[in-house]
Amino acid sequence: MVPRDYLYKVSRASFEGRESASYAIVKFLEIESTEVSSNGWMLLSTINLLSSGESSLIDCMTAACLPSTLVKCLYLFFDLPDVQKADTLEPGCEFTPKERRVLLQKVFVQVLVRLCSHMSPAEELARKDDLALLFSAITSWCPAHNVPWRKGCVGMCIDNMQRVQELSPIELVEMFVTVFCFLKDSSEVSQVLLDDFRTCQGYLFLTDFLLRMEKNESEEAIQALRNLVLLVGSLTTCGYMELKPSTASAGSLFKIPGFTIPQPAGKGVSVRNIQAFQVLQSVFLKVSS
Template structure:
């Protein structure tokens, strides 16, 4: 027979094949149809030939239109030869590896991918009103074609051979270009299809040859450049594109560091940080969800990598360790941080964030990273994350509680003393630009002093004892001359007297514990003028009880006689009307006497 006669005979067979096997399990094709592979070869050759005929010597738009018109379903089987051919290919793609390998040999995967790339140039065809009654509307026909077309490619790419054929024919890079290119809104389903196909290749087709091809063709560079340089793409679209790309970074990292290294070399991490900050300023309603999705993707990216990272040098030169502390070992892939560059994206974006929302979801993400594996905090210790964040925390009211909860996690769950972070907290308290932030900080510090007596020495060495004495001086100045003290505080003048009182009482409660049984702390407290200050504020009822608690600890320390003398002097010099003051001092002396016993 001539080629034309062969094709006609084959077209006559297609409806029969579809009726026989259309609703049967895929396994029946191999069991009942002994000539399946030969039939697959003929059908595959016919499909490739028909598409090439319609693409030959035409512009991309004309070729895409001709191919789509051939493949779309029409009102009758006779008029839908392309659709019948496509349906047959879809059935054959379900029947196992031998059939798929056969179709691959006939270049079906690469031909369909070329079509997919062409479909980005399909013109918009408005719906024609008044068509035949039994004719499907154009939009439905196009959607049906798109659904079956992507089904076929996904089935094929669930095996390795199609991915290798795409690499061999140099068509795999078309998919990378497709998922990160702009296309008109009416052709967006085709871009989504390209993404589905790539994700399937990522899961099933990443052989050594395919990874090598992606690396040598600089496919990741193409993606990053397309996403970075296109003015037509919205940030929401770019997040969707990166979701597809991240699958390759994840799946390839099981066996090779190559694609992760490529992403770093082509400035992928800088791009992600810029994208987070762009999304933060986006006005679209969906931008908040997109921002959350992107942060989640980057959080996952921190765990990708072939090589396990170990906590290094954690205990070297550390002045204080809690009893029983041991450096935790990484829990394993999927939990432990293996990609510090990805973590740096979150850290840098937090430091550059302008909104509470972005700062909050990044802090949540970092908390999740720390909680996922106890070793992660120590793997990332060289990044000084929480120390760097401390400076920004006072400006972000909604994340302050979360930040100090993270510090508590390090102490209470990891059993570790974060000295660098505590130094940063002492600087934060010294600047005291936000009383609410200082109150939250002091509540956490008070918990630490109650947790273990080692914090008496820690707080002294990191400068917190000195800072607390300074806060006490500020409160004493406020009690003495409220108007002048508020003027001196500048930016803090909006804070209420109640806030300042709450902070001062927390400071005094913490100081009481720090002085208890610590002669060194008592000496330094006196050196910084704390003793004189606390004696001066005993006369104020709102803080008298707390002040007397501190004085009680001073009396019990060396040179405590001076404090006892000062207290007795205050009682004798107080006017007769100050009965409550005298009573409170006497109660305090009684408590001191019982403590000495």
């Protein structure tokens, strides 16, 4: 399923510097001027097409260790050097270096998101500890020019959930459960993914989805709506940083002699995610039920 030269390039990362290894893999996968010289790009495009297939096909990819290989690549891509001559169109090339990198990033992330929506790739990542590697990669600092590799994962999830029309309300809520669990677990060590979810308009999509669900009077939709509201409620308490009142927001309270701000009695469940709280507030003010 996966050519040996691709797996070999990835395995060499253990013996080379991460920057040089990541660059070698990207040069193999990026589209070139012709299909003849774009073996890696044709391979990735084929995998992208196959990744939208049946679970039996995904199981074959998992048996070939494709999900864990892609995660290892993603981990290395955070150390990529910046694109040189980004907007210069070379003779005989249809895409600039920057366009090639953006195209690779979009297709690569799409493949990874599609695979991870199935059971066998998730089990493989957990079994090989590559799931921990994925968490480490997308919650760690990286140079500004490599941020799209991290943010693209969250953005692609949201985009896929918005585009797919065949999913039932329950199926969409199950997707939200997966995303929220990911956000919640990562928020214990870093604010990065919560920030990415906000930047990718995830909370706006969540608000619109809740308001649309309210208009659906089917029993399934009502149950899905109830579960999702509970999920958003739990998301309000997720966050790496504790929210503190500021002098500007407290106003004259700081001027009262002897006044001290009361300590929260939430026992660990105080609001830490103001964006999730605002989703509940906005929906509460707009719904009619």
